[in-house]
Amino acid sequence: MNRLQHATSPYLLQHAGNPVDWWEWSDEAFAEARRRDVPVLLSVGYAACHWCHVMAHESFEDEATARLMNELFVNIKVDREERPDIDAVYMEATQAMVGQGGWPMTVFATPDGHPFYCGTYFPRAQFQTLLGAVKKAWSEQRDDVLAQGRQVVDALSFRGNGLGGGTAAPGSEQLAGAVRALAGAYDRVRGGFGGAPKFPPSMALEFLLRHHARTGDGEALAMASHTLEAMARGGMYDQIGGGFARYSVDAGWVVPHFEKMLYDNALLARVYAHWWRLSGSPFARRIALETCEWMLRDLRTEQGGLASALDADSEGVEGKYYVWTPQELEEVLGQSDGAWAAELFEVTGTFEHGTSVLQLLNDPDDEERYARVRARLLEKRAGRVPPARDDKVVAAWNGLAVAALAECGALFERPDLATAAEEIARLLMELHVDGDRLVRTSRDGSAGNNAGVLEDYADVAEGLLALHGVTGDAGHVRLAGALLDTVLERFADGDGGFYDTADDAERLFRRPQDPTDNATPSGQFAAAGALLSYAALTGSARHREAAAAALAPAGALAGKHARFAGWGLAVAEAFAAGPVEVAVVGPGADERTRALHRTALMSPAPGAVVSVGEPGADGVPLLEGRGLVDGAPAAYVCRDFACRLPVGTPAELARELAGQLDR
Template sequence: MNRLAKETSPYLLQHAHNPVDWYPWGEEALQRAKNEDKPILVSIGYAACHWCHVMERESFENEETARIMNQHFINIKIDREERPDLDHIYMDAVQAMTGSGGWPLNVFLTPDKLPFYGGTYFPPVKAYNRPSWTDVLLALSQAFKERREDLETQAGNMRDHLQQSSRFGGNAAAMALVPVEELFTRQQCDTIYGNIMQQADKVWGGFGSAPKFPGTFSIQYLLRYYHSYKEPKALEQALLSLDKMLQGGLYDQLGGGFARYSTDARWLAPHFEKMLYDNALLVDVLSEAYQLTGNKVYEQTIAETLQFIQREMTDAGGGFYAALDADSEGVEGKFYTWSKAETDAVLGPDAALFNEFYDVTEEGNWEEQNILWIREPAAAFAAARGMSTEELNGRLAAARAKLMEVRSARIRPGLDDKIILGWNALMVHACCKAYAALGKSSYLEMAVNAMNFCLKEMQQTGTEAFYHTCRAGKAKYPAFLDDYAWLIRALIALQEVTGELFWLERAAVLANYVEDNFSDEQNVYFYYTERGQGDVIVRKKEVYDGATPSGNAVMAANLFYLSVVFDEEERGRRATAMLAGQSQTAVRYPTSLGVWAGLLLQQVEGTKEIAIVGVDYKLRMQDTNRHYIPFKILLGAGSDISGLPLLEQRERAGETLIYVCEHYHCIKPVNYIEEFFNLK
């Protein structure tokens, strides 16, 4: 047993019995590398990573391979979800060295933590045009001994490259002095739309080719662009993308919830791991699609996905777990797939209909097994067979319940039960959006319980600072920019759906903390890591969206929101400066900067400032939330409205009034939000 046995990360614990002398990242390992003057091998992965498991079985559990690693290197295992800051730095380095990246990420460092070589998965013997892992180990050990000066020069150049990549934003503050209507234009929004559509798959939905990720930021932009400018093709592509995902194997047709991505263009065969953040972002965009269309399938999918989260990924204290593994019994997807013999045995006379609808065949549709997916929408399928859609849905629901019962008895995929602050904030925000759209109280309850868990269990004692992760009652690692940005956004969303100003006040306090501790030298953008963190070789600034939204982009949106609510011009100017610095790149590459693109559209279209004052303000807020108003600031109060410029001097005895404003200019107050739409 190695030193990982004392860790709380499920991923690190998976490696605790390897013969490799693994260390967690920390002073003990880093100091030993200096004392023994040995290179450091850092291996980064996460609990739900299929190829991480493969490399462990092939190499890290092999006694001879472990002997070579232990002899020549100080070996460090990192859970990328616990330390995304380190993952970002060393992933950028490997991508610069090799042109590609992924997990497992294996990177070799000098004793001063500087990277000089790296790659992803290495096989145990030479294969797939990759050298064997042992050949890599022996070659690098020899190079470190014989060409040390060359490697250190290379590593120093890489550090300089990484530092250079974060040196931007100097002229953004000057750009913010230009009038907003000149900085951000309708033409830019149209170009963003055109560039998204150039990458759109107009047959199967989504963007780009396989492997195909959900692309929720692009879908959200298309929904909002349609709402703003009534371009039918934007709505068509957004809904096609959602519909095809919901019909595909990417969506768990029995248990609800989404896998991380599809390995094919048709959304049939997913990479079966289920991540909390994907499900949060998809519930977010499905809630908007429901508000816009009223499509009951979106309502049902939201319900099934949040039921899955409640059932399988919620801690007793209310927090949400990180992920479910792709593998069970060492086989990817085994928990989720079916043979025709199995469905026939379970469903009996109902099997034929079920098998035809979900494409279950004797030979299988994936690796001799069957992934349940829908090739034809229910209405068309039912009509072709002379039955009503209601009858079909009823029979299919009964069949799914039977199969779900059988599946529940199978050996389950591994659960990564650590609770990550930022990912919880994303799901809190999603639950708020679902509650706003559908009014189901259990969604709000999930949001409030999870937020209370985060505030109670993950805030550092006696300070405004938070921890990044928590497991088994132990919180650790300082929170990162993403954690705070998403947490602030979630607190804002909670105020909008509860009418409780407490949440907004917490958001404002945390925004102060982020500005004090994460700001760059120009006070425009934010670093990923907090001021004073000493174990990273560079402080990075991240502006691109990955699988999750850019922390800087979300902070820009947060600052803009708070600047309006509290009438803080300086914050508004900073938000404008941040967006101005990224606008050209967002126009050119909107699928990589989708949140910035959405912010640009918001600046062009304008933001509805909705203030509701009076005894029934919470009911009126609920009514307002049901409508699709993508760019809005919603604030409500009964009588205590001091200190909030958007609410002050708006009270009228015996009435509840809704003020819809823009740039503090308001139309005539109304009693019900529907009257606003009639006035437009």
């Protein structure tokens, strides 16, 4: 066993038995490189990464390769999900050097941490040759190598993000332009944007739904609806167990890359719920609920949080857990149901080794039979060797899940989902929150050592504010406010934007900052959304102005690169809509209060905030001074804390809310 045997990261523990003398990221590792006068070999990946497993098996488990690595380098392993700051700066260097990035990421750096040669996956023979070449360059061309490292650091340090500063959120014209930009990249046959591989464009879809809700733009709704249906009918969606895979390797959503990530599913559950809220689609409702149920069934930890991911591989084969042959269906279901299921799920044996992923291109003609078949297949599949689970709890992704579960619980009248959201929030408060600071990860009920980054603060605040809208708990607003104050004080860049790390975080060769969305909302756009919601609940001009400034890069991206600013554009839609503020006042046990509350939550007004409380409740400024009307529960519809006359029935409230949309 190497030094990684003492790690808490599941990814690092996967490498604890390698013959490579791995170090965790630490000052001691770089000091050792200086003492030995050798370069650092930095390997970055994550537990569910298929190609990370391939390189580990080919090279890191190979004695000959490990001897070369140990002799020539100090070798450092990093879990990118625990240390997104390290991943960000070295990925930026990798992309600058080779034009693309990915994981595993392989970086050769000086003992000062300056990268001088970067790449991703290398087959064993190529990797062994590369090790020797880097060593030779270090020994014979040291000055050139050091100069290369300095040049990379200097170039990245002064490059900036190229989006400029600003204080204004994108306006209606820019938002309409973003819809046109998305339409230009839209796949009108298969849904989604661009070609293969296709990733679920969760944040762009949220923007399109909000834009339609505010303006009535039919094309925005059509693009979103088509894409949402195509994704959930294809093989990228687990047709019997629920939940989405990371991406589709083809343009038609058929063959997935089988790893399942918490962040994808949290974002998608929320988008499907919002699609249902707009359209009433039973299909959207089913997918949202099944995705929530999958998260709680397969990712729930003993402590009540949600694990990060499920691996793509089972028994060393990608996707083996999920695929079926026609013969297997018949063996499990019998001849009649087996043939029916094979036709329904497109199981033709045309995938690898005669198997197929399951698709659902058409609705079943017999819902009862469909439910029975799915349940039997799920039961049978549970007996297979399951994919490994990365069971660390990441604050940001659990924050996204809190928002999704809380909203789905309320919209679909599933109190068990809202209760799960409260339990996750409680875990975050107990393990991840230390005053007004956050720890990024925990595992097995113990907090990790990694400081929270911007997305952690922003997404946890977002989740807490969404949970408040469902439960009325003022404590969630107070904690969100404390976290957002830390964002303003510790992460601000002085030009309206935010760095991804706090001002007292570990110093890397560059302080990471990227306002563009990736697989999750960027920290900056996520912060903008939470700041705007908090301002709407509290009337804080400071937080609203900070949200507007943080959204400025979304305006710069809207015309040509809208896909990389989906969350920023979605938040900008909320900004353009107000957002609408709804205060529901009445006894919690009163059915009239509950009816008004549900009507408020059903509003598709972009980014609408809802607060519910007893008469005279304090702690949330939006509720203060709002009372009963003639002794009965009432709802107040406001913008910028300027409220219209209170209403007392769901029908009146629905009319008031509809009147707030810009059409």
